[in-house]
Amino acid sequence: MAKEKDPKRKIIAQNKKARHDYTVLDTIECGVVLMGTEVKSLRLGRASLVDGFVQIDGGEAWLHNIHVPLYSQGTWTNHAARRKRKLLMHRAEIDKLESKSNESGHTIVPLALYFKDGRVKCEIALAKGKxxxxxxxxxxxxxxxxxxxxxxxxxxxxxxxxx
Structure with a gap:
């Protein structure tokens, strides 16, 4: 776990409970499809990954149950706080995660949400319950x-x- 700190990486939220509850087997960085008010809310540094999980449905990876609070300056175009969000990954990564997550006791959990070069990225992990x-x-x-x-x-x- 001795990773070099990336100076271009501004952490928004971390899921420390995931490392306690699961043994992390593999990590992957992926992009997240967001609405404008979600990005503005994340720029304020407010998000929670505690109950989050990733589900692969129809060949696409979806991030469920992460909480991005409503943007205070938003109008009727504001987003829903706990909606499911699509993850941007390569087909080979999705297929690999899907096959490994179908094994008994394995799941996919988000570890961190951060900005990298102005874009929101999510670090997800294939994990096994402890x-x-x-x-x-x-x-x-x-x-x-x-x-x-x-x-x-x-x-x-x-x-x-x-x-």
């Missing part, structure tokens, strides 16, 4: 690494103080 003990194990591992890093930093501070 069991409760897997979630506890990953939390325990994070806590252990955090404690060891703190201990190492304390020793280094003490050594600097003595020199």
């Amino acid at each position: 069991k409760e003990y897997d979630k506890r194990q990953t939390l325990r591992e994070k806590q252990d690494t955090r404690e060891t890093n703190r201990a190492i930093a304390a020793v280094k501070r003490k050594e600097r103080g003595q020199l």
Whole structure:
């Protein structure tokens, strides 16, 4: 997961709960078909991916249940907050995701929504659901690494103080 930070990437929303609830197997960046008021609302940095999921229907990928609030300056042309949105992907990517998501326990979840070169992109992941003990194990591992890093930093501070 050690990705380089892209300076042209301005994050709007992240789904941190997805990484806790699922084991991420593969990630794909794709575009999103949006209305004008949705883009304006996203530019204000307001969106929620918590309940979002991707469904492949008729050879097209659709993003369901993400919440983009209504644009306050919008008129009667304003968008619906929880409508389904089409994802822009290559046919080969869609077919690959569809075949893998049909396996037992696999699903497709959105991980992040961001601007890249002025366009809204969505990072989606093919994921497998974690069991409760897997979630506890990953939390325990994070806590252990955090404690060891703190201990190492304390020793280094003490050594600097003595020199």
